[in-house]
Amino acid sequence: MLLLEGRDATVNWIQNLSKAIDYIENNLTADISIDEVSAQAFSSSSHFQLVFHVVMGLTVGEHIRNRRLSLAAQDLMLPNSRIIDVAMCYQYDTQESSSKAFTRFHGVAPSKIGQKQARIFHPLVINVTIQGGFDMGMAWKITNDFHLVDWSGFDEKKGQDGENLSADEKYKKIVAWAGQARATNPNVFDALTEWILDDSQWTKELLTENEQILMQGVFARFKEQNARLRMYLRKIEPSGVVNIPVFKALDDFDMLLSGIASKEDDWRLSNAASGIFTDFSTMQERSVREQVAGGKTGRHGTDTTPIFGFINHLKNCDAQVQWCLFMPDVVKNQQSGFQVDSFDYKHMPAMRFIGVEDSNWHSPTDDEYWEKRNAQLPQAMEVLNAMSEYKSGFDYDVLFQHHYGKGVDVEPWHGFYGRFMKVDTPVPEGFVHFDFTHDYVGDAGFPFQSKFAYATFSGDIDAMHNNEGTDGGRLYDVTRNIILGQGKAIPYPEKYWTAEVFLDGYDKPSTAYMFSAVWEDGEL
Numbered sequence: 001m002l003l004l005e006g007r008d009a010t011v012n013w014i015q016n017l018s019k020a021i022d023y024i025e026n027n028l029t030a031d032i033s034i035d036e037v038s039a040q041a042f043s044s045s046s047h048f049q050l051v052f053h054v055v056m057g058l059t060v061g062e063h064i065r066n067r068r069l070s071l072a073a074q075d076l077m078l079p080n081s082r083i084i085d086v087a088m089c090y091q092y093d094t095q096e097s098s099s100k101a102f103t104r105f106h107g108v109a110p111s112k113i114g115q116k117q118a119r120i121f122h123p124l125v126i127n128v129t130i131q132g133g134f135d136m137g138m139a140w141k142i143t144n145d146f147h148l149v150d151w152s153g154f155d156e157k158k159g160q161d162g163e164n165l166s167a168d169e170k171y172k173k174i175v176a177w178a179g180q181a182r183a184t185n186p187n188v189f190d191a192l193t194e195w196i197l198d199d200s201q202w203t204k205e206l207l208t209e210n211e212q213i214l215m216q217g218v219f220a221r222f223k224e225q226n227a228r229l230r231m232y233l234r235k236i237e238p239s240g241v242v243n244i245p246v247f248k249a250l251d252d253f254d255m256l257l258s259g260i261a262s263k264e265d266d267w268r269l270s271n272a273a274s275g276i277f278t279d280f281s282t283m284q285e286r287s288v289r290e291q292v293a294g295g296k297t298g299r300h301g302t303d304t305t306p307i308f309g310f311i312n313h314l315k316n317c318d319a320q321v322q323w324c325l326f327m328p329d330v331v332k333n334q335q336s337g338f339q340v341d342s343f344d345y346k347h348m349p350a351m352r353f354i355g356v357e358d359s360n361w362h363s364p365t366d367d368e369y370w371e372k373r374n375a376q377l378p379q380a381m382e383v384l385n386a387m388s389e390y391k392s393g394f395d396y397d398v399l400f401q402h403h404y405g406k407g408v409d410v411e412p413w414h415g416f417y418g419r420f421m422k423v424d425t426p427v428p429e430g431f432v433h434f435d436f437t438h439d440y441v442g443d444a445g446f447p448f449q450s451k452f453a454y455a456t457f458s459g460d461i462d463a464m465h466n467n468e469g470t471d472g473g474r475l476y477d478v479t480r481n482i483i484l485g486q487g488k489a490i491p492y493p494e495k496y497w498t499a500e501v502f503l504d505g506y507d508k509p510s511t512a513y514m515f516s517a518v519w520e521d522g523e524l
Helices: 006-026 034-040 045-056 060-076 083-089 095-106 138-143 167-196 204-239 245-257 263-268 271-277 280-284 286-293 310-334 366-385 474-485
Strands: 125-127 129-131 338-347 351-357 397-402 414-422 432-437 451-459 497-502 512-516
Touching (some): 006 045, 006 060, 006 125, 034 045, 045 060, 060 083, 060 095, 083 095, 095 204, 167 286, 167 310, 204 280, 204 310, 245 310, 271 310, 280 286, 286 310, 338 474, 351 397, 366 414, 451 474, 474 512
Antiparallel strands (some): 338 451, 351 432, 497 512
């Protein structure tokens, strides 16, 4: 659907929006309904509100509230003015509700308002560009850097021939947007984090404007996009082209945009961060802003940060929506010369990994490494073979890999050849062990959780292990990307681990992969 189609339509909309703004301005002391306002623009109320928000950068209700509160401050500075009279004049039911809104907008109570404290929101005037309202500062510019869906390019027609787009073509357009957003948005979220942590941007005088920047410039815009994206995808869902997990990803994103975390993220969403939805004034406190902002996690979201904040959560939710859209195609393209035979999620009982560290054989050359490994690894595996009474039920040889619960930017890769055994299995001399629990336990690092995705592969072994251009190897990338495309989470970095699985023994190439994953009980 095009909001403004062609030059004449654009001019008409500008004229109609101006009429609606004039109507609002002339009726600020009266009861204003959205139907009456949209009638000035000869539009339905829903379409008018959408166009007004896109063009003006705020909702109709916000504009009315800002103008009324701005005028209320001027009226209260007149001689003999009474708070209750001003409240009723500007359509507040009670003095209490008026005072709360007034204090949030101006930063001071109605009884203490003065010329220096009053924030003035000017009438909006359209002269091709938009004038009035708050000044466009650095933070507003940051919010405009987000790569949101440009719905004007999502019409029903293919081109000049007027041929209708198929459901598959419509879906490919939104998948293409997701890839572009994934290349842009992570850096914008990091810029937002940096702004929130800049003390100079959070003076008392800037608090009201900053609330609008976050609540309307970020949260409301993403909510609006999610609503339209959900509606767009639902329309083409019956065709079977839509990856269904995207709907849960959108639901989780919307919950978080309202200050509510999905169950698996509860432990990361602090009360301080969620509290800004009920009392934004707490953002004046540096400690609260640290919980909201978190830290910059980089282009891939894997950089270590001391605090994983609310903005980091939003960054992950935004990524999850995009992954659900484009990852299925990525996975297909990655399977060149080999294929996924099976993919499943497993939740094992508590168990213990026992093995030997790969670094024991690190050498100046590859030939020396393989010589040492081939001489010592068979002996270690024979020891484990003799412990058959301690089998865990997952009895393949594996190369277990992790970063001790830390980010890949601060802790190097550690690899261990061995097996998963029953919990409390005695550890032979010269071996290392790592324990796994059925339930999530403790802070970052061990014990890890025995919860993982499991993929098996077949096809050309060389293609399967051609790791050029991959993040962690071909099998690693495909397994991870299936997880992300299905809307499941990876417990990075706290409980993150993976394992190559040698279905035919350690002396043959790996053809299966284990990857730590998180999902809600009953979700599978």
